[in-house]
Amino acid sequence: MTEAGQQPLPIPPPHPPEVDVSTRRRLSFLWLLPLVAALIAGWLGWRWLEERGPQIVITFQSGDGLEAGRTRIKHKNVELGVIESVRLSDDLSQVVATARMDRTATRHLKDGTRFWVVAPRLGLGGVSGLSTVVSGTYVEMEPGGGDDRREFDALDEPPVIRADVPGRSFNLKTEQLGSLAQGSPVYFRGVQVGEVMGYSLSPQDRMVSVSIFVRAPYEGLVHEGSRFWRSSGIQISAGADGFKFQTESLKTLALGGVVLETPPDPQAGGPAKDWASFTLYEDQATAAAARDRLRVRYRLEFAGSVQGLQAGAPVLMRGLTVGHVSAVRLEYDEARQELHIPVEIDIEPDLVARTYAVIDGKPMDEPAVRTLIAVQVEKGMRGRLASGNLLTGQKLVSFDYEPGHPPTAPGTERSELPTVASSDIDSITRSAGAVLDKVAALPLDGLVADLRGTLQSVTGVAGSPDLARSLAALAKALGSADVLMRDTGRQLPELVKSLRGVATAAQGTLNSANGLLGGGGGQADLSGVLRQLNDAARSFRVLADYLERHPEALLRGKTP
Structure with missing residues (x-):
């Protein structure tokens, strides 16, 4: 109770209720954004590293067209890598380029993989690399086989034949390279069937080795008995059998060429193996003379001069070729104190067709040929010098039956044939x-x-x-x-x-x-x-x- 005139005392408010507040901090969604970005960046980096591929080193002889960060490495016009750096070797003789390849090219970096610079090239064989005038120079990669590899030596010139072209390679041996060059065509009956891939000189035998490639399906034309000879484009020859003029394509005129010839079966033999070696002859006549055929040698002596008669001149029988002159030389007989000019000829029976059947199925051997010649000599066959070409003065040996000459006793072992005086001008x-x-x-x-x-x-x-x-x-x-x-x-x-x-x-x-x-x-x-x-x-x-x-x-x- 309060006294009169005094204010009543305030009544204190009741105590507020206690609230249970949690002290743990909650993670804000704003912090998830940097985490997601970091995960995405890591995933992209891992994908980049995975697709980046290996680093390789390519050695070039020259740095023409190579630029770090710009020169691309391609295969069939598809990019497979890029040149990252270009520097000189320690001895300053070569250019070393470091390239980063794509992951897809990793399994193709083998021992047989080849690299070369693709740039505009103008040569006798034609023009190549014109597309690089617009797109720029690049490095071409050609996949190969073998073990894995990361260091390569680039080719100085683009290869004539790509590795993915079907066909077979062969080796030709010759004493002189002549007009042959890389890219020279290989012909068979006037049709180009291959190219010359390259050549090298052997220090041991001093022979030139020419590598050729015959494309599919023509590689089956090369057999063990095949012959190759050089074709320079234009061939002019004047011999006892007249003037000869032969020409090939304009490409052959510029680069030369190789002619392939395969005789009919069974002379051709079996198919030739890869990288089989053959002899490269100078011309078709030399290749034909080198064939493995029977040759029966005889000796003749003519009265007077034999000027104009040379080795290789034809031997005719009534106007048809039956052999060739093998040698013409001067001999001195010390016993008689006389000079002789023997002429040796080779009779080839394969050039004489027989109208009767061979009993044993075999060709004529040397005794049978000598018997045949002896019978013809007994019938009056004589040899004489004849003019093969009036303009060049070349002579040849001609056989015919001469009336009025006494018969000669036959002898199968006779190596000398009788002759008569020439009847030319x-x-x-x-x-x-x-x-x-x-x-x-x-x-x-x-x-x-x-x-x-x-x-x-x-x-x-x-x-x-x-x-x-x-x-x-x-x-x-x-x-x-x-x-x-x-x-x-x-x-x-x-x-x-x-x-x-x-x-x-x-x-x-x-x-x-x-x-x-x-x-x-x-x-x-x-x-x-x-x-x-x-x-x-x-x-x-x-x-x-x-x-x-x-x-x-x-x-x-x-x-x-």
Whole structure:
């Protein structure tokens, strides 16, 4: 109870209730954002490291076109890596490039993997790398096999054949490289079937080794009996069998080429193995002569000079080739104090077709060939020198049956064959010169008898069928040498002058002989013969005059 006039005391408020507050701190969602970002960054880094691939070292001979961070490594125009750094080697002789490859290229970095710089290249074989003019220089990678590898030596030049091209490689041996180069074509019957991959010189045998590649499906054309020879694009040869002109493609003219030839079965043998070695011959004739075929050698000796006869000249039997001349040399016989010029020839029976069946199914052997030749010699077969080409003066050996010659006893072991005098123009000229010499030197009585015998010999030679064949061969040679005769036309005046001089000398000699012998009444036949020789000299003069006015008659003949 309060006193009157006093304020009542305030009543204290009741005690507030206690609240249970937790002291643990809660994680805010804002802190999850950096954590998620860190996880994403780590995952991206791990993926980057996983896809980054290994680091390799490539050694180049030059740093042309290489730029750190910009030069790409590609395969089939797909990027597989990039050059990270470029530096010189310790001896400053090479350029060492460090490259980072993609993970996809890791399993292809093997011992057989090759690298080279792709840049614009201009060569005789063509133009390559033109795409790099816009995209820039890059390094091409060609996967290979073998063990894993991380250091490589780059190629100086792009390979001619890529590793993924099907085919087979072979090796050719030759003494001279000639015009062959990397990329030179390999032909089979005019179709390109491969290329030359490269070449090297062996210090041991000093032979040049040429590596060639024959593409599929043509690699089956190469057999054990195949032959290869060099083709320079244009081949011009003048031999006893006339002029030959051969040409290949324009690419062959620039780079040369190799020709492949495989004989028919069974001469071809089995298919050749990879990297099988063959001989590279100079030309087709040399390759054909090197074939393994039977050759029977004979020896001949000709009276007089054999000028114009060389090794390799054909041996003909009635105009068809049956062999070749193997050697022509000069021998001295000390016992007789004489000089001999033996001519060795090889008869090839494979060039002679037989119309009868072989009983045992085998080709002719050497005894059978010698028996065949001996029988033909007994029938009158003789050898003589003949003109193969009038323009070049080349000679050949020709066999034919000569009437009037005594038969020879057959002998299967005979290595020497009988010969007769040549019937070409040179022999006729020598016979005419001998006639004129004997006219001036011999006494009158001996002159008449010897002159008649000599003239009969000349008449027999002129009527010989070999002369007609020689003239036919002459016409053929002149027809094939039309272009060459245009150049020789400048020398025609000297030739005509020489013919005119010969005709004048012959005319004077015959006039002297006619005046000397014409007074005898018992020598009417001789006077007639001398008149014929006089007419012949006059014909030479007319021929010289006509050729001087119409030199084209040597090629086209006499026109109205």
